[in-house]
Amino acid sequence: MQRTLPTLNEVWQRTSRQTFLNYCKTFAPQTRFLVGCSGGVDSMVLLHFLKMYSPFPIRAIYINHQLQSQASEWGKLVENFCDQHQIEYIYQPVHVASGNLEQQAREARYAAFKQHVSDHDYLVLAHHQQDQAETALLRLFSGAGVKGLSAMRLLDQRHAIPIFRPLLNWSREQIMSYANAYNLAYVVDPTNNDDHYDRAWARQHLWPVIQQRFPKMQQAVVRATYLMQDADEILSEILQQDLANVVQQDQVNIPKLLELSGARQRQLLSAWMQGNSIYRPSLELVNRLQNDVIHARDDAQSRLHWNDYYFVRFQTSLYRLTSQDLEIDSDAQEQEIVMQLQSPYAVLTGHYFNQIDHFGLDLTLLGQSLTLRTRQGGEKIHLHGRIGHWPLKKAIQAAQIPPWQRQRIQILSKDDVMLGVFTPQGFWLAQSVYCQRNGWVPQLD
Template sequence: MSSLSTVLLEALMPWRNAKAWLVAFSGGLDSTVLLHLLAQLRQTHSLPPLTAVHVHHGLQAEADAWPSHCQVLCDALNVPLQVVRVQVQVGASLERAARDARYQAFTAATGAQAVLLTGQHRDDQAETLLFRLLRGAGVSGLAAMPRQRPLGGGHLFRPLLDVSRAQLEAYAHEHNLSWIEDPSNTHTRFSRNYLRHEVVPLLTRRWPQAAASIARSAAHCAEAQGLLEELARQDLRHAGGASEFSWLELPSLAFAPLVSLSPARQRNALRHWLTAFGQLPDTDHWAGWDALRDARDDAQPVWGLADGELHRAGGRIWWLSGNWLRAPDAPLCWNQPDLPLTLPDNGQLRLVGDIPHGPLQVGYRQGGEVMELAGRGHRDLKRLLNERGVPLFARGRLPLLYRNEQLLAVANLERLDSGPCGRWQLQWMPTSSDQGLS
């Protein structure tokens, strides 16, 4: 067994019980060697079922011949081939658009307990770190490509990150393998290609082990990032816990434990937390967190981000996105109050207990509402909401129950959500599908 086979088999040991192995097969050198190695290994070892997946971008005329080339090699190795044709949304970066389309296809192809294997190697890792360094990336970015990560219903794994391109070329020549040379890989107008053809060779002439050293630095950064994530989870546990308004079903954190941390730890914890909700802010945008944190309690601070907003209210910070950023439609007639009422873009409302008589309507706060309370007479709704500390962002979405223009109840607020005798209760289940969770 070749040294590369030994390295590959050892790297894949944790994934031997996977339901299936998929190989991201472009037909280039890296994926060709990876597929050939796996086909050879399965002759002497028990491995999961193996399938090659070729993504056809159709960005250049030469690409139309590549699926046939891949099919010939797969037939020779007795490996099934799946060809996926994608449309690339061309924008500012063709490289990024093609990559996004490719990984969308891989995500769809990777089922439960399956592992997608890609052929990126040590030289690719070094290029990735340099590219991100030039973009001013932090520790997470400088960790470059992770060896493994969740993908689709399974995982993505890069088993060749410790192998150089020279080793792959030597193996390919030894086994008389043929592979596709993508003409676009020589175009130095693309940033990655410029690094590959102009910068890395220059560095290597001065420092022969440059690629290996740079890739090793990426591994150090990956370890440091792991420690930062561990610290973030620890800090977020202290800032977690249920809110008295947990029925809002919004992600939130206690404000005091978070701001007791150093500014660097605050940002680290928030990065970890915000990752679940969409695109993270860049360095310049973190000034928005400082402004939200340092604002007066009555200033209603909001930090606008790419995929939503961070609000500070009631001693907590809250993540709002989707329908929470739009005013709900009202008023609504509740013609069948014995059945739940679906509120457009605002969840569902129901009455529990003895249904009050009369024509019922549902509205939202406009200002100036007055409510009659047993033993307290008429009370201004704004004052009642202030007494209960209802977050300002939620007040305009709280369903209000009316009968003949008389405000009967405010959903979910104790002693305001029922009739004078407590024989019924107004319950609101906010929408839980628009939190922006990814």
């Protein structure tokens, strides 16, 4: 009896299935998959493939961006498939803000995904080989660096939602072959052919031209993204070492920064400026931070504003501040306060509680009404343990308290007698008739 040899398509499917199952062995046993499904051929193939072979529970989520008149019908197709195959289905309408439509739709989509993921959940998306190559080329045209050119990862755990892309090495032809083999129904989004959008334009006009000259261009670009991912990991390891050495308490130590090469300085500043944002600043902004802030004259009070943060230099440190850090609380200029031992309370420079110390304020002041006011200028203080009165301004300068923090300094007094000063560095006890042994002192919590 003659044996029937498996077709190339059958061999490919068997290999893909085994690769997927091997990868799943790296996940925790309690893993769940949330499958983003638009109703297009890619996501319908993904949903069917996972239903067939996933060792973990799966749910499907359809995001209705409310931008297409047929969007509800597309959601119904996904829902019918889920009903037929006993898959939990989530329908999520979103509002897309005005502006760059592709970017705003993406942000709305991921915000919706985030609502439905919890611990041990992975968002599973149907990006494939051509998507990967297109992403790399479009990022190249926008001037991206190593991180941008590494494009999408098979497993991406760098963000708030861990993402798994099992089809990332599948070609478009393999996806269509799979859909035909299982007779899968799917929808065709007309915007996929609208060359007003960069990706659709590249797919329709640029792609055929390049592929005609370089037939294996897609595989070559994808291979380059994997090399870029390795390079990005190496750079990330170096960056983490530099951040640990240069950044303390969210402040950049400028002398240590300047010990690094120019490339490592730019890499560190770019990552530090990014913070928890999705996107990094442009190279132009990093250069402005270096030239206009870090290398500004010592007496200059230069600052750079980007992405809701203000970047300010003081002495040998670079600070990242919010607008709240720079605001003055006009309601806190003068107020009455009653203090007790061990009872927490807040002032402009932090949270405090009072405790007994070897030298502090008279215990009889506890429970009495004391005055708390912001400094007005011209005050003098006799710091406990020091000789003579100092201008408070000079004491603040000597302590190297940054200018934006000085406006939050508050003076504690009783009947016009200065008891001490609340500063970002803690409470400064003033020498007065109210000082005694075994008294109480405010302590930063």
